[in-house]
Amino acid sequence: MIAIIDYKAGNLTSVARALQSIGAAYVISDDIEKLNSADHIIFPGVGAAGDAMANLHSKELVGWMREWIKKGKPFMGICLGTQIILDYSEENDTPCIGLVSGSTKRFPDGMQSEGRLLKIPHMGWNSVQFLRKHPVFQGIPAGAEFYFVHSYYPAPSQDAVVLGITDYGIKFCSVLAEKNLVAMQFHPEKSGRPGLQILQNFCNWGGNDI
C-alpha cells in the first residue's frame, strides 16, 4: 500500500489518478496510524513553503517523517515535497524538515540562454542528466523529458545525494536520492509514460539505493 501524505498543499488527486492508472493501491491521509501502515510514502505538494510547513507542523507530520526515514522504508518527494525535505527554503524564509541537508533557493533574476531572458517560473518540459543508476529510474530512456513548474530549486549540501541535474540558465539538482529516499523537482504524475514508469518503479522498490 502506498500512502500519499495529505497536508492541504495543492491537488493530491493527480498523483492518485496516476497511481490508479498503473494499478497501484493507495490511500490519501494525514493520519499517522494510517501512514504508518503503508509500505511506501509519497510526499507531493504544490504551493508555498511557509504554508506547507505550518500545515505539516499542525498535523505533527514533521517529526513523523523524520522517524519514517530512519525505518528505511521507501519515501518519494515531488515538487514542493522535494524542496521542503531540505533544512531550509528561501521561500517565505522557512525552516524545513531536514531529511536531507541543504537548502531550497530561488532562481536568480536575469538568467539568460542564447541571449534571451529566461522566464520564471521554469514551466514546461526539460530533461534530466542522471549521474548514476538508481532502481526508481530504471528503464527511463536517455533524453526523456519531464514536466516542471517551479520558481525555487533544491540545493543539497552534499554532492553525493545529487542523482539528476537539469539545465535552466543554471544547472540545478532536479533529482536527489539518499538511501531509502528519492525526491524530484518535476511532476512524474504529469510527465507522460516516463513519469508513470518512475511511479511504477517506486512502487516496486524496497528502499535500497543500488
Added chain:
Amino acid sequence: MISKRIIPCLDVRAGKLTKGIKFEGNIDIGDPVEAAREYYEQGADEIVFYDITASSDGRDIMIDVVDRVAKTIFIPFSVGGGIRNLEDMRRVIMAGAEKVSVNSTAVTNPEIITQGAQAFGSQCIVLGMDVKKVAVTDKIPSGYEIVIHGGRKYTGIDALWWAREAEKRGAGEICLNSIDADGTQDGYELNLTAMISENVRIPVIASGGAGKPEHLAEVLTNGKADAALIASMVHYRTYSIAQIKQYLHEHEIKTRMLW
C-alpha cells in the same frame, strides 16, 4: 534546456468537440476525451480545453469531461470558458485540470486573477487574451486592443498594458489569441506575439492562425513564444503532432521528442 511546447486546443460544447472558424459556424467533430488521448499518444505536451457551452447544465457535463480526461492522460491540461469565480476554478482543478484560464471574466473582474493565484498558486492561472489589431491611439498605444465575448466586443483596453497588469496580479501564463489570425491558417500574428512575450516574465502561448509546421517554427523563434497552440491543422488530420515536432526538430527548435 527547456523545450518549446506544442498544445492542441479542443473547443468543447455540451461535452462534444467542435472547432469554430472565427468563432462562427461551429461543427461537431468528436469526443474530447478520445481526442485528448490521441493527442497525448501523438506527443502533445499539454492540452487546452475551451468550454463554449452557455448553459449551467453544460458546465456539469464539462466537469465530467475533465474528470475523464484526467484519468486518461498524464500531461498537464487547462480548462477555460465559463470560469466566473473561485468556485468554478476549484471544481475544474479538483476534477483534475492542472490550470484554469480566464478571459472575458478577468476583463470585467480582474480581481479573479489575484484571488485565483492566491487560492491555487500562479501556476494554475492562465490569462486568455483575445486581441485585435487597431489604430495606435493614446488609449491603445500598442495598436492591439482586447476584445471579449468571442471577439464581438471591443473593451478599450490596450493588450500590452493588460498582459503586464495580469502578470502583476499573479497570472502564471498568457494564452494570446489573435482574433485577426484565428481560423485563417495563414500563420500566427508574429508582431503581437513577440511584443507581448518580450514584455512579460511569464510564459506566452501563441494562438490563432496555425496552418503549417512553418508557422509554428516562425512563432517559436521570431515570435518569441514559449508554446504554440494548434487546432484545425491537427483536428482535420492534415498533420500529426509527431510530424510537426519532427519538422521543428529538423529546424533546430527544441521540443520534447520522446514520449
